[in-house]
Amino acid sequence: MNLTEKVSYLKGLAEGLELSEDSKTEKIIKVMIEVLDDMALTVSDLEDDLAEVGYQLDEVDEDLAELEDYVFDDEDEFEDDDEFYQVTCPQCGEEIFLDEEDLEQDSIDCPACGTNLEFDFDDDDEIENPEE
Ligand SMILES: [Zn+2]
Incomplete structure (x- = not known):
């Protein structure tokens, strides 16, 4: 039984007892069962929403992975070509x-x-040691 089913079962039991509105104790029990019923429905809705968010997050994660592949592949080529410089120490x-x-x-x-x-830096952006 899940939460909503358990609360339904509890409501059924309480109805079988035919709780009276006249008794303060019995009235409290009825109100508590109503509160539990509301909470069970709210939790059940939250679980559904969370599952949906999780599903969407998976999709975003997959899209992001594709985007990372694309961006980093591009950046690797860029770095190989342009962004790293090599110099040799004259000493x-x-x-x-x-x-x-x-x-x-x-x-x-x-x-x-x-x-x-x-x-x-000279015109070609190569690095030179001025003492060389
Ligand atoms: Zn050196």
Whole structure:
């Protein structure tokens, strides 16, 4: 039995008792059963709504996954082509990969030897070390 069925069963039992409106105790029991009936219907509606929301959320999730595939695939190509730069440290020969965030700074420290490398952009946006 689910909640609404249980409350219906309880209502049936209460009706069988023929509760009187004259008795305060019996009246309270009748009111309590009405409240339970309302609550059971409300909970049942909420369960239905929640199931519907869950179903819609699954659909949104699937759409978002497709969108992510599309966007990130695109971004990968973009990064491979344009967004990463490679420089070679003139001191130790370490190959350093720079992203856009690095490029917003004027210089970085070589992760291998700690030499400060200043950026100088030419027309092709390539990075050169001015001391090279
Ligand atoms: Zn270095």
